[in-house]
Amino acid sequence: MSTVLREVRPYGEHPTDVLIDGGVIAAIGSGLDGDEVLDGTGCVLLPGLVDLHTHLREPGREDAETVASGSAAAALGGYTAVFAMPNTDPAADTAGVVEQVWRLGRECGLVDVVPIGAVTVGRAGRHLAELGAMADSTARVRVFSDDGSCVADPALMRRALEYVRAFDGVIAQHAEEPRLTEGAQLNEGVVSARLGLTGWPAAAEEAIIARDALLAGHVGSRLHVCHVSTSGSVEIIRWAKSKGWHVTAEVTPHHLALTDDLAESYDPVFKVNPPLRTAADVEALRDALADGTIDCVATDHAPHAAEDKESEWGAALPGMLGLQTALSVVVETMVLAGRLDWRGVASRLSEAPARIGSLAEQGRPIAVGEPANLVLVDPAARWTVEPAALASKSRNTPFAGRTLPGRVRATFLRGRATTRDGAVLTGVVSTAR
Amino acid sequence: MSRHLLSAGDLDRAAAVEILDTAERLDRALAGREVKKLPPLRGRTVVNLFYEDSTRTRTSFELAAKRLSADVVNFSAKGSSVSKGESLKDTALTLQAMGADAVVVRHSYSGAAHRLTAWVHGSVINAGDGTHEHPTQALLDAFTMRRRLRGGEGDLAGLRVAIVGDVLHSRVARSNVLLLSTLGARVTLVAPPTLLPVGVEAWPAATSFDLDGVLATSDVVMMLRVQRERMSASLPEGARDLGNQFVPSAREYARRYGLDARRMAMLDGDAIVMHPGPMNRGMEIAAEVADDPKRSTIVEQVTNGVSVRMAVLYLLLGGAE
Numbered sequence: 086m087s088t089v090l091r092e093v094r095p096y097g098e099h100p101t102d103v104l105i106d107g108g109v110i111a112a113i114g115s116g117l118d119g120d121e122v123l124d125g126t127g128c129v130l131l132p133g134l135v136d137l138h139t140h141l142r143e144p145g146r147e148d149a150e151t152v153a154s155g156s157a158a159a160a161l162g163g164y165t166a167v168f169a170m171p172n173t174d175p176a177a178d179t180a181g182v183v184e185q186v187w188r189l190g191r192e193c194g195l196v197d198v199v200p201i202g203a204v205t206v207g208r209a210g211r212h213l214a215e216l217g218a219m220a221d222s223t224a225r226v227r228v229f230s231d232d233g234s235c236v237a238d239p240a241l242m243r244r245a246l247e248y249v250r251a252f253d254g255v256i257a258q259h260a261e262e263p264r265l266t267e268g269a270q271l272n273e274g275v276v277s278a279r280l281g282l283t284g285w286p287a288a289a290e291e292a293i294i295a296r297d298a299l300l301a302g303h304v305g306s307r308l309h310v311c312h313v314s315t316s317g318s319v320e321i322i323r324w325a326k327s328k329g330w331h332v333t334a335e336v337t338p339h340h341l342a343l344t345d346d347l348a349e350s351y352d353p354v355f356k357v358n359p360p361l362r363t364a365a366d367v368e369a370l371r372d373a374l375a376d377g378t379i380d381c382v383a384t385d386h387a388p389h390a391a392e393d394k395e396s397e398w399g400a401a402l403p404g405m406l407g408l409q410t411a412l413s414v415v416v417e418t419m420v421l422a423g424r425l426d427w428r429g430v431a432s433r434l435s436e437a438p439a440r441i442g443s444l445a446e447q448g449r450p451i452a453v454g455e456p457a458n459l460v461l462v463d464p465a466a467r468w469t470v471e472p473a474a475l476a477s478k479s480r481n482t483p484f485a486g487r488t489l490p491g492r493v494r495a496t497f498l499r500g501r502a503t504t505r506d507g508a509v510l511t512g513v514v515s516t517a518r
Numbered sequence: 519m520s521r522h523l524l525s526a527g528d529l530d531r532a533a534a535v536e537i538l539d540t541a542e543r544l545d546r547a548l549a550g551r552e553v554k555k556l557p558p559l560r561g562r563t564v565v566n567l568f569y570e571d572s573t574r575t576r577t578s579f580e581l582a583a584k585r586l587s588a589d590v591v592n593f594s595a596k597g598s599s600v601s602k603g604e605s606l607k608d609t610a611l612t613l614q615a616m617g618a619d620a621v622v623v624r625h626s627y628s629g630a631a632h633r634l635t636a637w638v639h640g641s642v643i644n645a646g647d648g649t650h651e652h653p654t655q656a657l658l659d660a661f662t663m664r665r666r667l668r669g670g671e672g673d674l675a676g677l678r679v680a681i682v683g684d685v686l687h688s689r690v691a692r693s694n695v696l697l698l699s700t701l702g703a704r705v706t707l708v709a710p711p712t713l714l715p716v717g718v719e720a721w722p723a724a725t726s727f728d729l730d731g732v733l734a735t736s737d738v739v740m741m742l743r744v745q746r747e748r749m750s751a752s753l754p755e756g757a758r759d760l761g762n763q764f765v766p767s768a769r770e771y772a773r774r775y776g777l778d779a780r781r782m783a784m785l786d787g788d789a790i791v792m793h794p795g796p797m798n799r800g801m802e803i804a805a806e807v808a809d810d811p812k813r814s815t816i817v818e819q820v821t822n823g824v825s826v827r828m829a830v831l832y833l834l835l836g837g838a839e
Binding site: 270278281283284398400 | 651718
């Protein structure tokens with residue numbers, strides 16, 4: 086069956102028709118015909134979004150999220166591929182676990198679920214996991230991370246960076262010097278001092294980024310920095326890139342939008358790691374995303390069961406939902422603010438993360454013959470975030486009650502619509518990859 | 519006054535002075551009575567919800583509530599469902615279902631009292647939350663200063679107060695800085711740099727690392743309790759967990775920041791010495807200072823604590839009706 090997207094604007098530019106047939110973009114032009122027509126007047130067409138940093142919680146915490154529920158949230162948010170972090174139970178540190186996650190994603194079929202492998206056994210930071218076995222598995226792992234924990238041992242980090250060169254892998258580092266963040270609850274500064282919450286100093290992030298950039302430069306490896314949150318980190322990454330080293334970085338939507346003073350309510354929905362920072366940090370992150378110092382936006386979608394958030398701040402688990410709000414937050418903080426055009430959105434939310442994660446079929450140009458991984462966005466529509474209406478099994482969105490710009494009209498995975506106007510379409514499962 | 523007392527910052531000058539005036543009035547009403555009881559909270563239930571051991575604060579609130587004829591229930595974390603892992607939310611819902619009019623909460627987590635307000639309908643009084651605040655301690659301290667140095671009325675305009683010690687981990691310091699500055703006092707925080715929080719520059723207080731330099735110009739010197747586990751020398755040799763070391767040793771701390779007889783002699787005429795208790799005699803305060811009949815207000819503070827907590831309960835629970 087073929088579909089015509091009528092009068093859509095690729096990258097927000099000139100309106101045209103786009104014909105999807107046989108899983109690919111079959112034609113672009115005016116007056117195209119197909120079995121089905123979707124009127125996309127006014128809507129922006131982008132390559133399907135790719136999230137380098139998602140927590141799907143399966144196996145282990147299926148009460149908080151599953152591969153299926155997380156895939157639905159992703160598709161509704163405009164994503165066609167998500168990278169699943171390995172801090173599951175058991176950790177995804179063997180070929181067996183990454184293949185399990187990969188297979189669950191395939192069976193669901195709403196997005197490409199790409200497992201990230203743990204760098205160390207049990208994410209304990211002591212011994213390298215069998216990175217090669219995960220790379221050679223059906224899941225074809227290329228991104229490795231102990232996310233949630235930092236690979237703090239400098240010698241181990243060096244070896245990991247070197248080792249993955251054999252299969253063009255990348256180490257995605259959760260940059261947090263653990264001795265500087267013992268018991269840390271909130272960005273260390275004026276707000277933490279007033280609230281009596283143990284501070285999480287910016288230097289604990291920046292010190293690890295500087296160290297790892299030097300190591301990556303020394304051994305010629307690829308380093309990816311997860312969830313950059315401080316202005317100092319931006320400066321270090323800018324410097325590392327100026328050296329020609331292979332350093333890439335991501336920023337989360339919440340670090341682009343929210344600041345640490347939200348903790349004044351002591352509501353742990355605003356507790357996240359790394360923590361929300363200051364308005365000056367937010368400004369620096371927006372600038373860095375605009376100028377490319379930060380390559381991409383990644384959600385760090387972190388679902389948590391209600392009982393893990395309805396508690397004292399210090400007892401709550403850190404993390405926020407992100408898949409269904411990420412695009413809207415980027416539209417609000419970057420596009421409407423005039424800092425990023427729609428070409429830029431395609432770059433930061435699709436092309437760059439696909440490239441960093443070595444996904445050949447994602448983040449492709451909108452051109453004839455290319456795989457039809459696409460998202461259609463109504464930039465004028467506004468919507469109010471209702472936690473209970475989200476597809477995730479958890480409710481911990483920091484944007485509850487906020488009205489955000491930009492609605493996903495439809496998402497296409499290899500030509501098949503996975504969502505349409507906020508509804509998940511479960512039909513023939515698309516299995517190729 | 520609003521429904522809860524969570525932070526000393528919730529009180530403006532008028533509200534703070536009203537509490538202090540009410541405490542004076544209640545104190546006078548009880549003075550000389552054979553039966554130390556007033557009727558305004560008869561039939562009201564006050565729950566003391568204590569997640570940390572604190573005999574003095576719990577007893578003080580209990581006496582305050584009983585002197586106003588309220589029914590008092592002590593709900594301590596030990597030996598209750600709390601020790602079996604019940605969440606704060608479920609405990610709150612239970613207390614709510616039992617009809618608590620006020621919950622006095624002491625908790626090791628900062629913000630616990632704030633969280634409780636989401637789950638109970640009654641008043642929440644913060645009796646110390648983690649390293650955040652302890653507003654009734656600040657009120658009793660202000661009450662004590664006002665009686666000793668301002669004739670028991672008005673505010674504390676121009677009073678020079680030095681707060682000395684582990685400011686970083688002190689809920690007493692945070693509440694006092696907020697309340698005392700609201701009342702017009704000029705606060706100076708004195709501590710080694712490791713025990714002042716990053717971000718302290720935004721507080722309405724000056725800071726100093728030099729106790730000797732501050733004493734001669736202070737009307738009040740408030741010593742804070744310093745916990746031994748903050749001292750690196752208290753860690754066993756070769757400890758695997760390095761812990762968090764803020765000060766090299768107790769001896770060095772006492773030498774640089776302890777209030778001893780030599781330092782007390784530097785104080786001006788009527789200056790007073792305060793301590794929220796419990797004290798480490800010989801560490802932050804020498805015995806002869808703590809027991810000095812002229813300057814030490816430490817025992818008085820305990821007495822005043824009951825009066826101030828009576829005033830808070832009375833005003834929050836609408837005892838005026």
